[in-house]
Amino acid sequence: MEWKLTREPLASVATDAIIVFHSKERESTQGMAREIDEALGFRISSLITAGEITGKLGEVTQLHNWGKIPSGRVIVVGLGEGDQTDLHQFRHAIAAASRAAKQKGLKSLGIGCPSSIIDRYNAVDAVQAIVEGIELGTYEHQKYQSETKKRELKSVLISIPQLNEQAAQAGIERGQIFARATNFARYLSHEPANLLTPQQFVDHAKQVAEKRGLDMEVLDESRLADLGMQALLSVARGSEAGARMIVLSYRGAPESTEVLGLVGKGVTFDSGGLQLKPSPFMLDMKEDMAGAAAVLAAMDAIGELRPHSNVLAVIPVCENMVNGQAYRPGDVIRSFSGKTIEVAHTDAEGRIILADAISYAKRKGATRLVDVATLTGAVVVALGHEATGMMSNDEEWADEVKSAARIAGERMWELPMYKEYGIYVESEIADVKNEGGSPAGCIQGGLFLQAFAEETPWVHLDIAGSATAPRESGIFAKGATGVAVRTLIQLAVRFG
Known part of the structure; x- marks a missing residue:
C-alpha cells in the first residue's frame, strides 16, 4: 500500500473516498467533517439530526459526493465518546471505515486526524495509529480457492495541515513496520x-x-x-x-x-x-x-x-x-x-x-x-x-x-x-x-x-x-x- 502526505484540506483531495469522524456527544459536525458537510449541502448534519449517524464507535456511513467535492465518496465513521477515545479505539474505527471502502472495491482513500486525538497524543503515535488501523483492518487471510475475487486498497493520502511533516512521516514508517509484522x-x-x-x-x-x-x-x-x-x-x-x-x-x-x-x-x-x-x-x-x-x-x-x-x-x-x-x-x-x-x-x-x-x-x-x-x-x-x-x-x-x-x-x-x-x-x-x-x-x-x-x-x-x-x-x-x-x-x- 502506498502512503503519501499532503497539506491540502480533505475537501480538496481527489481520491475514491475520504474518511471523516463523528463523536457521540456532538450534535453537529466538527473540524474537517464540518467543512465536508458544508460542501455537501449539510447532508451529514441531516443524517445526524435524523439519528442515522450516531457517532457510535466503528459505525460506518457512506455518502456519495453529489458532484460537490473532488473525492467520489465520504465515509463517516463513529469515534464513540470522542474526547475519551484512545488510540486503541481510534485504530478500530479507522479499520472499520477502511474495510468498508475495500469491500466496495475502492482503491484510494484520503484521511485526516481529528483534533481530539492530536491534542492528547503526539503526531508520530497518531499517524502510526492511522496506518495500523488501515493496514490491519484491510488485511485478508490467504485463501486457496480456484476463483478468488481480490480487492485491494492501493493508496492512502493523509491530510496533515496541522501536523509536523517529519513526525508524520516517522509515524507512517513505524505504522507500516508494526502492521506488516502483525x-x-x-x-x-x-x-x-x-x-x-x-x-x-x-x-x-x-x-x-x-x-x-x-x-x-x-x-x-x-x-x-x-x-x-x-x-x-x-x-x-x-x-x-x-x-x-x-x-x-x-x-x-x-x-x-x-x-x-x-x-x-x-x-x-x-x-x-x-x-x-x-x-x-x-x-x-x-x-x-x-x-x-x-x-x-x-x-x-x-x-x-x-x-x-x-x-x-x-x-x-x-x-x-x-x-x-x-x-x-x-x-x-x-x-x-x-x-x-x-x-x-x-x-x-x-x-x-x-x-x-x-x-x-x-x-x-x-x-x-x-x-x-x-x-x-x-x-x-x-x-x-x-x-x-x-x-x-x-x-x-x-x-x-x-x-x-x-x-x-x-x-x-x-x-x-x-x-x-x-x-x-x-x-x-x-x-x-x-x-x-x-x-x-x-x-x-x-x-x-x-x-x-x-x-x-x-x-x-x-x-x-x-x-x-x-x-x-x-x-x-x-x-x-x-x-x-x-x-x-x-x-x-x-x-x-
Missing part, C-alpha cells in the same frame, strides 16, 4: 498445517534472518538429543516431522550485557497426543504456533527498526501427533534444565516444549524473558478473545511489559501466581507435572513455566484466546489476529 504473524498462524510444517517454519525463519541480518542457529533432532532436550523431543515423537529449535539473535547494543529473550510456542499442529482432543477443538489447531509466529514476526520488525537493544528469540517447533512412538500419560521426561517432568496429560504439550526453550534462552544469555503461547483453554474461559492472560515472577518486569502493551494498543490482564496454586503442578515422582486438573488451569501453565524461568525476570503471555478473532471486528479479520507482535516490538524498542 500481518506476517497472521499469515503464518492461518496457514494450513500441511503447508506450514516445522521445517517450513524454519525456512520462513531463515528468510527473516537473511533479510534482516540476524544471527541464526537451528538445532535439529541430533543436536537436541546431544543437548538433552528430551522435553521437546518427547512431544515430537508421535510425528514424522522432526522437532527443531530456532535461535535468532539481534545485537543492537553490543556494549550491554542485558538481553531480551523472546520465546514462542511453535506446535504447528496439535492433535492432543494420545489423549486426543475432541474433533471440534482440533479443527483450528493449525494455529497452535501463534506464539512462535508472533516472536518470528517481531524479530522481523526488530531487524528492520534496528533499536538500541539486544534481543534473542528461541522458538521450539514440532507437531503433537499420535503413533506408536508418541509420549504417554505417566511418562517422566528429563528436560534440558535437568528438572524432570511427569506427563499428566499429553495435550498440555506446549508448556513441555517451552521448558526446554526457556532454559536454553537463559543458557544463551537472556537476562529478561517473555514467552508467548497458545497455552490453555482455561484462559479463553477466563478472558474470552479480548485480552491476553499474563503471569510473571517479577513485578517490575511485568509493569514494563504492560506498559509496552498499552502503547501498542494490546490488552493484557495479569493473573495471580500465589504459592498456594503450586499444589496443582506438584508431582509425587518428578520435579513438576504438566497438568493438575481443571482448577486455575491458566495459572497452572504459568506456574509450570516459572519452574524453568526460576529467578530470571520472566513474563508469560497466554494468547490462546486473543490469538483468534471469532468474528470480523475493528482491526481484526475473522481468524488469526497476530496478537503480541506489536507489544514485543515496542518492548524491544523500550528495552534499549
Whole structure:
C-alpha cells in the first residue's frame, strides 16, 4: 500500500473516498467533517439530526459526493465518546471505515486526524495509529480457492495541515513496520498445517534472518538429543516431522550485557497426543504456533527498526501427533534444565516444549524473558478473545511489559501466581507435572513455566484466546489476529 502526505484540506483531495469522524456527544459536525458537510449541502448534519449517524464507535456511513467535492465518496465513521477515545479505539474505527471502502472495491482513500486525538497524543503515535488501523483492518487471510475475487486498497493520502511533516512521516514508517509484522504473524498462524510444517517454519525463519541480518542457529533432532532436550523431543515423537529449535539473535547494543529473550510456542499442529482432543477443538489447531509466529514476526520488525537493544528469540517447533512412538500419560521426561517432568496429560504439550526453550534462552544469555503461547483453554474461559492472560515472577518486569502493551494498543490482564496454586503442578515422582486438573488451569501453565524461568525476570503471555478473532471486528479479520507482535516490538524498542 502506498502512503503519501499532503497539506491540502480533505475537501480538496481527489481520491475514491475520504474518511471523516463523528463523536457521540456532538450534535453537529466538527473540524474537517464540518467543512465536508458544508460542501455537501449539510447532508451529514441531516443524517445526524435524523439519528442515522450516531457517532457510535466503528459505525460506518457512506455518502456519495453529489458532484460537490473532488473525492467520489465520504465515509463517516463513529469515534464513540470522542474526547475519551484512545488510540486503541481510534485504530478500530479507522479499520472499520477502511474495510468498508475495500469491500466496495475502492482503491484510494484520503484521511485526516481529528483534533481530539492530536491534542492528547503526539503526531508520530497518531499517524502510526492511522496506518495500523488501515493496514490491519484491510488485511485478508490467504485463501486457496480456484476463483478468488481480490480487492485491494492501493493508496492512502493523509491530510496533515496541522501536523509536523517529519513526525508524520516517522509515524507512517513505524505504522507500516508494526502492521506488516502483525500481518506476517497472521499469515503464518492461518496457514494450513500441511503447508506450514516445522521445517517450513524454519525456512520462513531463515528468510527473516537473511533479510534482516540476524544471527541464526537451528538445532535439529541430533543436536537436541546431544543437548538433552528430551522435553521437546518427547512431544515430537508421535510425528514424522522432526522437532527443531530456532535461535535468532539481534545485537543492537553490543556494549550491554542485558538481553531480551523472546520465546514462542511453535506446535504447528496439535492433535492432543494420545489423549486426543475432541474433533471440534482440533479443527483450528493449525494455529497452535501463534506464539512462535508472533516472536518470528517481531524479530522481523526488530531487524528492520534496528533499536538500541539486544534481543534473542528461541522458538521450539514440532507437531503433537499420535503413533506408536508418541509420549504417554505417566511418562517422566528429563528436560534440558535437568528438572524432570511427569506427563499428566499429553495435550498440555506446549508448556513441555517451552521448558526446554526457556532454559536454553537463559543458557544463551537472556537476562529478561517473555514467552508467548497458545497455552490453555482455561484462559479463553477466563478472558474470552479480548485480552491476553499474563503471569510473571517479577513485578517490575511485568509493569514494563504492560506498559509496552498499552502503547501498542494490546490488552493484557495479569493473573495471580500465589504459592498456594503450586499444589496443582506438584508431582509425587518428578520435579513438576504438566497438568493438575481443571482448577486455575491458566495459572497452572504459568506456574509450570516459572519452574524453568526460576529467578530470571520472566513474563508469560497466554494468547490462546486473543490469538483468534471469532468474528470480523475493528482491526481484526475473522481468524488469526497476530496478537503480541506489536507489544514485543515496542518492548524491544523500550528495552534499549
